[in-house]
Amino acid sequence: MADVADEIANNLERLARAGLLESGVAEFNRIVQWHRIAGAPEEYCWVSFDFASEETLENIIETPLDFKADANEVICSLPNGLQTYFIAIDGQRVDAADPAVVKNNQHEGDIIENGVSCMLCHREGVIAATDVLREKIESQLKLDPAVVDQIQKLHPPKAKFDTLLAASRSRFTKALDQLGVPISIETAIGAYEPIFLIDLVFGERLDLVRVAAELGTKSEIVESIVDDAVGLKNLKGGGTIERGAFELGFSQAFELLELGDASPSRLA
The missing domain is CATH 1.10.1660 (Multidrug-efflux Transporter Regulator; Chain: A; Domain 2)
Structure with a gap:
């Protein structure tokens, strides 16, 4: 994946963001960021910026560009259309996320373990997200116009962001179809993603x-x-x-x- 600073400065067609005040796993506000992989136009990486509070540099409304994330979750497309997963805390790879930052709310609020927990939540690919940051920043009349302009470039209109989400989901679900892998398996205790179910039963x-x-x-x-x-x-x-x-x-x-x-x- 290309350098993020370079993408922001020179290649915004390969990057897009959405700012969320609520999400299915994050305890506080969140930024999700899409990247197109250089040289592979159908492949993607989605990166979340997650926070342990909403104070100062962890508040995306107050610091929409210069926020400081405590953790990240990453989903990248593989050449075969399936996905790979990665969790980081303070920039370092970890096997499980900090429960003070994100939780597996699709299964009893469990700690999110890299890979298996990600597969449960993302059994149909990336999850829909609606940006609220662009509109909130545009409504703040006292903001520096240069900041507003940068937010507008980084946070596209909903229709464009939805198109990116749909393309990523379609690539993943088509790969599952080609392999004959079901999105979920019905059990007596609910529907589960196949690999998460095996891990649960194991x-x-x-x-x-x-x-x-x-x-x-x-x-x-x-x-x-x-x-x-x-x-x-x-x-x-x-x-x-x-x-x-x-x-x-x-x-x-x-x-x-x-x-x-x-x-x-x-x-x-």
Whole structure:
């Protein structure tokens, strides 16, 4: 992605912003910024500027150009049309966002983890956003005309920004269609993005049926060895075990069931 300062100064056709006072994940006001990737006109990067308060340089109405963000979330298009995700705090890459800045409000207010949480919220691509900053700045008569002019250049009219959003969403959903990947899967507890659903289920406690399924055998066969395999004893009598206990006892259970050699070199 080209240098942002250079884009603002010389290539505004490759950059557009929207200022939001409310959003689905941010605790405070927010800027979202679109970039066209140089040399790849259909590809894009969307960057959010997120804040831990709305004081001074973190208030986008008071400082619409010189704001100081505490965190960023980034969505970029890949050559195949799918998306890659990135989270930064104070400019440094992190695995999870600061919950004081953004939260996963689509799933119980969880901490946003890079990748899997992003896939849940953005299962249909980038989310619609309506700029409020341009209109608010234009209505402030005492502002320096040069500031107003720069805001008007950076924050396009709604119709143009909506076109950028729609193009990004279309590119992503077409890639999903080509791969035959559903946008979401219906479950007894709601509709979930497929990868988020797998991650959610993977973290649940396992009963005898689940352990047998993951070992590729029948429940009654697994039941015959639970007393001898480390970590599996609690499966008796309808009990459940943590994923960590199953991982601890997996190799031993695999060999007790004579399913093969479970040594790491064999399973790699």
